[in-house]
Amino acid sequence: MAPIETEQPTGDEVTEPDLPWIALVWNDPINLMSYVTFVFQKLFGYSVEKATELMLDVHHKGRAVVSNGPREKIEMDVYRLHEHGLWATMQKDE
């Protein structure tokens, strides 16, 4: 089999691999469980079961990963979570 040549990024692009990013939601004492569940359903299309599960993860474990993907998409997710008053941050998925 011939070796496959991959195209290397050039110019301003970073040389590190393009790791996906993750959006996390952190527990806070103000947001209602019902509201957090609603937000997860609304923003990510999760079923009520999945959204509730994620909400309970946030509540009991202190935080949960609610979405993953390319950086721009995740930053948009974080922004929309902030729009709804949730405490959300992002990081590279390691």
Add this chain to the structure above:
Amino acid sequence: MGLWRRARGPVLRRGDDFIVAISADERALIVRLLDELAQVLATADDAEALRRLHPPAYHLEADQEAAEEYRRLMTEELVASRLAAITSASEALRGDGRFDPAGFDAFLRSLNSVRLVLGTMLDVGEDDEIVIDDNQPLAAERHLYHYLSWLLDASLDALR
């Protein structure tokens, strides 16, 4: 026939529309709170109150440059978004308290925005008992906070 379905609280739903059937006094109170919040947002005067409304987007030390960039670019958007929601919610509340789906969504977010500011001011804990000493400072704010929590919960109930 178009029956209104009454949820367990004051929020009625028919099809996709909602009526928040609280008293005119309560509606006026919420409008006043929304007005106050809109002022704070527009003038960016009260940094403390606004801090909770603008969380950081990155929590890792290594990403603090990105955090600053996000703050620089998105703060104004966030403020505009909240002001738009408040305007929409106030309009419906000043009227008959009737909301279409988009308006109801704006109402939910606006209620929550006020809760975030009040809750921060009151430094509420996760499992605070709802026992309010009316002789303590901020007792009125505490009553308001719990009232808004109840109303938000009832409103979310109507969505199910």
